[in-house]
Amino acid sequence: MSVQTMCLALTFCATIFLGAVVECIVYVKNGREANLGDFPWxxxxxxxxxxxxxxxxxxxxxxxxxxxxxxxxxxxxxxxxxxxxxxxxxxxxxxxxxxxxxxxxxxxxxxxxxxxxxxxxxxxxxxxxxxxPLTDDPVSAYNKGDLAGWGLDHYEAALYSKYLRMTEMTVMDSEVCRSLFSQKNVPLGGDQFCAGSAITGACRGDEGGGFVSRRQNSDEILLVGLISDNFCSLNNFPTAFTDVYFHRxxxxxxxxx
Structure with a gap:
């Protein structure tokens, strides 16, 4: 049985019943704890x-x-x-x-x-x-990047993560992303892009954190996006970011x- 749902913007988070409640899966729960210096910015x-x-x-x-x-x-x-x-x-x-x-x-x-x-x-x-540094290039679909934050490890959690956690996500095709959001009647700004992962994403308390990626053929890390809202990922639903290139x-x- 296939079910799709999400928790988004503190206003909606569906619970799924497949004989039991399936919890929202968010990146803080599945990302790794960062070491001092991993995300110095x-x-x-x-x-x-x-x-x-x-x-x-x-x-x-x-x-x-x-x-x-x-x-x-x-x-x-x-x-x-x-x-x-x-x-x-x-x-x-x-x-x-x-x-x-x-x-x-x-x-x-x-x-x-x-x-x-x-x-x-x-x-x-x-x-x-x-x-x-800020990116000087438009965001590209299928590029990978990292994000970090202290946000909730579950949409019903009472406390933020004590330690900074980080994970990798992949930028999605913009049309696919907008189609997913429109199905939930959630607006996506023209200056936003999405990234997703099978089991990771961002949640309340992560807003404003960076989505960073390496410059092509270089070790330089650039700021590509900012976690834009209280998104809690479930069943591959993407996280939305403000596009830094758009606002450079x-x-x-x-x-x-």
Missing amino acids: QVSIRDLSPSVHECGGVIISKSWVLTTGTCLKGVVNPLISTGTIDILNPGIVYEVGLIRNHPDYQQYSNSNDIALLKTRFDINFNDFTKSI EWIRNITGI
């Missing part, structure tokens, strides 16, 4: 009071962090924690001096889901805290990188 975005993990972000320069509007929806006074594996024991924490949401961010159509945070003081770079000029005009 990854940050935990936290709220000032109390200082707890809310979502993810990516270091793109000594003073700028890239994330999503979805990530910042519930964050009043964001803090940025760098060099962090265990979110209960954050690394160096920086205050944010400037927030720039995309002016055309549309929450309900998932368009322009991207934002920038500028730290009050420069981020201290070392082996475990570094920036990542907006990012560079503000940050100067």
